[in-house]
Amino acid sequence: MKINDNFFMKLAIDEAWKYQFISFPNPAVGCVVVKGESEILAIEAHKEAGQAHAEVNALKAAFLKYYPNDILKTKSSSKQIHEYLIKNHNGFFNDCKVYVTLEPCNHEGKTPACANLLKELKPQKVIVAHEDLNNIAKGGCETLKNVNIDIDIGCMKKEAYELLYPFLKWNSGTFIFYKMAQTLNGSIDGSISSNSAKAYVHTLRDKIDLMLIGGNTVRTDMPTLDARYIAGRAPDVFIYSKNKVFDTNIPLFKIPNRKVHISDDLFKLLDYKFVMVEGTYNLLDTLKDRLDYIVLLVNPKIRNGANALNEIDIDFEIVHENYIGEEKIMFLKRKS
Numbered sequence: 001m002k003i004n005d006n007f008f009m010k011l012a013i014d015e016a017w018k019y020q021f022i023s024f025p026n027p028a029v030g031c032v033v034v035k036g037e038s039e040i041l042a043i044e045a046h047k048e049a050g051q052a053h054a055e056v057n058a059l060k061a062a063f064l065k066y067y068p069n070d071i072l073k074t075k076s077s078s079k080q081i082h083e084y085l086i087k088n089h090n091g092f093f094n095d096c097k098v099y100v101t102l103e104p105c106n107h108e109g110k111t112p113a114c115a116n117l118l119k120e121l122k123p124q125k126v127i128v129a130h131e132d133l134n135n136i137a138k139g140g141c142e143t144l145k146n147v148n149i150d151i152d153i154g155c156m157k158k159e160a161y162e163l164l165y166p167f168l169k170w171n172s173g174t175f176i177f178y179k180m181a182q183t184l185n186g187s188i189d190g191s192i193s194s195n196s197a198k199a200y201v202h203t204l205r206d207k208i209d210l211m212l213i214g215g216n217t218v219r220t221d222m223p224t225l226d227a228r229y230i231a232g233r234a235p236d237v238f239i240y241s242k243n244k245v246f247d248t249n250i251p252l253f254k255i256p257n258r259k260v261h262i263s264d265d266l267f268k269l270l271d272y273k274f275v276m277v278e279g280t281y282n283l284l285d286t287l288k289d290r291l292d293y294i295v296l297l298v299n300p301k302i303r304n305g306a307n308a309l310n311e312i313d314i315d316f317e318i319v320h321e322n323y324i325g326e327e328k329i330m331f332l333k334r335k336s
């Protein structure tokens, strides 16, 4: 593979995908710092809303790579890191290139503006994959150009757009993704996922506004649908059902402060910004026109079990793929 801007930006994009959805309501963003021609000092991401942005994490990690015992390692809040680096950078970043998947923010929100930090640190070049479309945060590239920092915009823009897309959608309406776990041979019933994949799913449950689940799954599994693997918050639940008759003694109805909607009208979903559907092939076929992304978790085993319905016929594009332990995770969208 050629070591060029695309190579470094791909590292930033892949890092950001690890926190896709988990950074809600913020976008998933990744950042790589390279010293000189090709010395990679840091590959970082924005991990959670309220925590430091990708650039701040990457600039901190890059500095500590050269000065591992510097007092900077004790600074954890974004504001502290900004202030410390601005006072103590000593020109360290002047021969560095900073690759970031989204234009550095130009406004003070829960954390200080990344464009302001970069402006002070004066890296040799900032390479941005996608401009910020958010009216409040945009303008970072302009700020950097105004102090003569070399800027390049548009490196791996399509891939950066797929990364940014959930954020654009939940900011302007409702983002809906479908989560399905299966074995290598496509069976979907019983316990499939490893504990680490289940913990990942519970991390998603903790972040979403609403979970949609089919009526038959509720009757068959009598599920809880909480985030107990990570001691997280249980989302509201929408049971998609025509039948509408359920035993309300099952655990999902017993969670305090949870709203449970039982309906065959999907209009209610639009009251929520971030929705996860947990289901399998039948429901996927029914809901396919409404889904933004599909998250498929494939456990590397083959075993007897319930499988796909015969009539299903959907083509997907793989937007991103990775592993959670031994489990394959794929982010898919329907081919248009």
Ligand SMILES: NC(=O)C1=CN([C@@H]2O[C@H](COP(=O)(O)OP(=O)(O)OC[C@H]3O[C@@H](n4cnc5c(N)ncnc54)[C@H](OP(=O)(O)O)[C@@H]3O)[C@@H](O)[C@H]2O)C=CC1
Pocket (backbone or CB within 6 Å): 179, 180, 181, 182, 188, 189, 190, 192, 213, 214, 215, 216, 217, 218, 220, 221, 240, 241, 242, 243, 244, 245, 263, 264, 278, 279, 280, 281, 282, 283, 286, 306
């Ligand atoms: N591996 C995984 O990730 C998951 C596995 N599962 C497994 O899947 C199996 C169940 O799958 P499946 O039988 O497909 O059941 P689902 O509950 O996922 O989907 C079918 C149900 O959705 C409701 N539904 C479908 N179309 C409509 C519509 N147009 N309007 C309103 N409601 C509608 C119906 O509920 P009703 O009958 O109440 O009207 C129907 O029974 C179980 O074994 C469960 O363990 C389930 C989720 C995730």
Ligand SMILES: Nc1c(N[C@@H]2O[C@H](COP(=O)(O)O)[C@@H](O)[C@H]2O)[nH]c(=O)[nH]c1=O
Pocket (backbone or CB within 6 Å): 180, 181, 189, 190, 191, 192, 193, 197, 198, 201, 213, 217, 218, 221, 222, 223, 224, 225, 226, 278, 279, 297
């Ligand atoms: N078995 C299975 C999943 N099944 C989903 O989890 C629900 C059970 O949730 P809870 O009662 O909270 O444990 C079940 O009804 C179905 O929607 N999901 C996965 O990621 N991996 C798995 O192996």
